[in-house]
Amino acid sequence: MKIGVTTFTTDEGIGPAPLAKALEERDFESLFLHEHSHVAVDRETPFPGGGELPRMYYRTLDPFVALTAAATVTDNLVLGTGVALLVQRDAIHTAKQVASLDLVSGGRVILGVGTGWSREEMRNHGTDPRTRGKLLNERLAALKEIWTKDEAEFHGEYIDFDPIFCWPKPVQRPHPPIYIGGDGEAALARVVSYGDGWMPHSVGHPARVRSQLNRLAEVAGDVPVIVASVSPRPELIAAYAEAGADRVALSLPTRPETETLRILDMLAALVSDYR
Secondary structure (H helix, E strand, O other): OEEEEEEOOEOOOOOHHHHHHHHHHOOOOEEEEOOOOOOOOOOOOOOOOOOOOOHHHHOEOOHHHHHHHHHHOOOOOEEEEOOEEHHHOOHHHHHHHHHHHHHHOOOOEEEEEEOOOOHHHHHHOOOOHHHHHHHHHHHHHHHHHHHHOOOEEEEOOOOEEEEEOOOOOOOOOOOOOEEEEOOOHHHHHHHHHHOOEEEOEOOOOHHHHHHHHHHHHHHHOOOOEEEEEEOOOHHHHHHHHHHOOOEEEEEOOOOOHHHHHHHHHHHHHHOHHHO
8 A cells, every 4th residue: 555645735834845855755655735725704614624724724835836846856756636626727727737747747646636615615716516516527528638639629518618739748648547536426426437546535433444445346346546634543544554545645734844854754654564
């Protein structure tokens, strides 16, 4: 099982370049970054984690800018989104960003995508929360069209463009792997139709790990699984390894550089048996 981290990069925490370099030096396999473009001042949608919205949500860097910085100082670290909120992103711009990152990194990108949870954030991007699932499906289909065709065109209910040229194309063929975030039945169905793998959040308790992964097998068969935001507890990591997860991305808190490096040293010692 491969071990990486999931985190928020912000203007108050360790920078993406020193973080990525430190991860590769400690033999972590991957870095997955969360995305939130903004936080609405008048927010009614409850935070899924309960309580107040944590500070890092207000200050998150753009994941593709941060991952590009990470790419420039590493050679092998896998660079991913965990997850990119594609329902809030233009399909053509995103296709170019992901392909550009895949090019400059030498083919090290994994695109994790999801619908998101903040209805106010979606609406500020012109997205109707009620149709975000259908929109995500169309944007995924449009990305693949742009990445795999020299003359790409798409005509859907929400996305419509006549033939376009759009380079660069991704290094990875046919395109960077797409992992579908989310834990509900809609997400599992989306894995079957649009994804190359599943990226659920950790269930948080070792006794529930097997049933979580079994749900995917029932719906989608044998596809790769990256479990995001895994609490760094030995029994939980062991449970995911035993259950057959391909990767786990440990939850890394957003802290200044010196403190982050100390945390990474502790995490590296914790997962040394899985290298």
